[in-house]
Amino acid sequence: MLTLKLAYRNILRQRRRSLLTALSMAGGYMLFVFSMSLLEGSWSNVVDIFTLDHTGHIQVHKDDYAKRPKIHKTIENPAVVETTLKNHEDVTGWAPRVYSSALAYGGNKTSIARIFGIDPELEPTVTRILQKVSAGQYFSAQPNADGYFPAMIGRGLANSLRLDVGDEIVLISSGADGSIANDIFIITAIIGNTTSFDRLGVFLPLTVAQEFLSIGGEVHEFALLARNKHDNEQLAVELQSLMPSLNVSPWQQIEATFYRTMQSDKQGNYFTMALIVFIVFIGVLNTVLMSVLERTKEFGVLKSIGCRPSELVKLIFIETVMLASISISVGLALILPVIVWFTEVGIKLDISVDMGGVVFDTMKGDLSAYVVFMPMGFMLLTAALISLPPGLRAARILPRVALGSH
Numbered sequence: 001m002l003t004l005k006l007a008y009r010n011i012l013r014q015r016r017r018s019l020l021t022a023l024s025m026a027g028g029y030m031l032f033v034f035s036m037s038l039l040e041g042s043w044s045n046v047v048d049i050f051t052l053d054h055t056g057h058i059q060v061h062k063d064d065y066a067k068r069p070k071i072h073k074t075i076e077n078p079a080v081v082e083t084t085l086k087n088h089e090d091v092t093g094w095a096p097r098v099y100s101s102a103l104a105y106g107g108n109k110t111s112i113a114r115i116f117g118i119d120p121e122l123e124p125t126v127t128r129i130l131q132k133v134s135a136g137q138y139f140s141a142q143p144n145a146d147g148y149f150p151a152m153i154g155r156g157l158a159n160s161l162r163l164d165v166g167d168e169i170v171l172i173s174s175g176a177d178g179s180i181a182n183d184i185f186i187i188t189a190i191i192g193n194t195t196s197f198d199r200l201g202v203f204l205p206l207t208v209a210q211e212f213l214s215i216g217g218e219v220h221e222f223a224l225l226a227r228n229k230h231d232n233e234q235l236a237v238e239l240q241s242l243m244p245s246l247n248v249s250p251w252q253q254i255e256a257t258f259y260r261t262m263q264s265d266k267q268g269n270y271f272t273m274a275l276i277v278f279i280v281f282i283g284v285l286n287t288v289l290m291s292v293l294e295r296t297k298e299f300g301v302l303k304s305i306g307c308r309p310s311e312l313v314k315l316i317f318i319e320t321v322m323l324a325s326i327s328i329s330v331g332l333a334l335i336l337p338v339i340v341w342f343t344e345v346g347i348k349l350d351i352s353v354d355m356g357g358v359v360f361d362t363m364k365g366d367l368s369a370y371v372v373f374m375p376m377g378f379m380l381l382t383a384a385l386i387s388l389p390p391g392l393r394a395a396r397i398l399p400r401v402a403l404g405s406h
Contacts, residue, residue, distance in 0.1 A: 025327035025379065028277050030335040032375035035273050037339050037365035043266060044366050047229065050258065052128045054197060055251045056095075056223030057232040058239065062246055065220060066254055071100055071176045074218035075246065081222055084242050090235050093125030094224035098209045102173035102181075104153075104202060106161035113157055113202045115173065117209025117219075126223050129191070129203075136165035136189035141205035144186055149208045151185035156199030158190050165189065171202060175214030183212055277379065309395030316391035317384065324383035328376055336372075343367040 051057055059066065060081060065073040075081060078096055085094045098117035103110060120140050124130050130138055139150035151169060163169060165187055173181040185204070192198050210216060226232040233250045240248040252259040346364035365371075 022323055022327040022330070025324050025383070026331035026334070029328050029331035029375060029379055032273060032277050032379065033331070033335050033339065033371060034342075034365075035276075036371045036375055037342060037367065038363075039266070039269050039273075040368065040371055041343065041365035042363070043262065044229075045364065046262070050255070051225075051229070051251050052126075054127055054223075055254055056126050057226040057229055058224050058236045058248060058250050059254055060222035060224070060239070060243065060246050060248050061220070064247070066247070066249060069099065069220070071174070071213065071215070071220075074098075074176070074215055074220055075222070076218055078217065078219045078222070081243065081246070084239070085222065085224055088235075088239070088242075090227045090231070090238075092225045092227050093122070094222055095119055095122040095126040096206060096219040097123075097221045097223065098206065098213060098215060098218075099220050100173050100209075100213050102171045102202065104157060104161060105170040105172070106163045106167060109161045111157055111160045111200065113153075113171070113200050114198075115171065115209060115213070116198065116201050116203045117206045117213070118203055119206045126225055132192045132196070132198075133189045134192065136187070139188045139203070139205065141207055148184060148186045149205065150188040152189040152191050152203040153187055154191050154196065154199040154201040156194045157202065158187075159194065160200075163187055169202070171212070173213065175212075177214045179214055181212050181214065274378070277375075278382070312394045313388070313391035316394060317387045320383050320387035321380065324380055328379060332372070332376075339365055339367050339371070 060075070062073050062075050082094070082096070085091045096119055098115075100115045100117075102113045102115050104113035118129070120138070133152070134155065136152070139152055141149075143149050148168070151171075153163065153169060158164065161169070167187050169185050169187055171181070171183060171185065175181045185202075191201065191203060204212065206219070210218070226235045233252060236248050236250040342365035344364075346362040348362055
């Protein structure tokens, strides 16, 4: 009778220990997935802010214009590039652009400025320029009743020249043919804020900028968006093969310094999360080891009737991995609705963040196969590894010692 009571207590103790192990694993997986979702969502948001502000996912230039911009380094047949981009199913939007430096004059003040020649209809399909209009109205390529073409200027330039919507701005630059370019434009909108990259920019309609800079129908750049932003580098390789005479570069190459900084920060965060999960699994290892110690007699009986040491290692390995699989399944069922809500709705920030004139007030996560399966694979691998020390201990124990243990 006493032996049955002891056996029953031992079974209950093992079940409680297994339940605690399962709860620890499930909690660790949920924490890992939520942290991954938050990290990937945050970085995805940063990439969107960065690429949709101006760069796009991919850029097309002639030669080394991206590194050494010169006014004469133009894409001579933009219609061919447009046809190629239009016919590619993984390209969702593109916009041609021209650039130049200029001297801006307004009232009795002057300032350096940078001209951005953009297509009024195509540019909003690539960037958030419509959202960056802080005053006035987004322009078109049509002149006003007096024959003056519209221009949008950055907030920094507007403050420097003390200009506002409806005022005139004079631009002086040099044309591609060596001529002096100068003209008067009417300000229709103020763009961004004093910290955005285009704070000293002057946006002109593409055709107007081409005529102003004497480059005909040529352009300096095509910026485009990929259907899947995570596959933009592969898309750039495909487009490069279709346009061998041009230079097709993903944003990771165009803004290499920012990309390397982002990757370093992500790796640091990954290490921190892995360390937290590893600490959780140290507790799991202790639980598994205690479970093995409590079953020392059972393992002694198995070895005395001919069970091989490798079979004991396999037994504990399978038991731990199965327990981890069940725990991960339960954790996934519990955390998945939270991740879906976090990705679709997000958390409203108490303080809005202004990024180059675009306001962001919601923190969102990311739901992808990577977010779900990377933690799953990591935890299964860790569970398999932590099963080995207890399994090896059980395999090395002598039957005589095991049967004599309490």
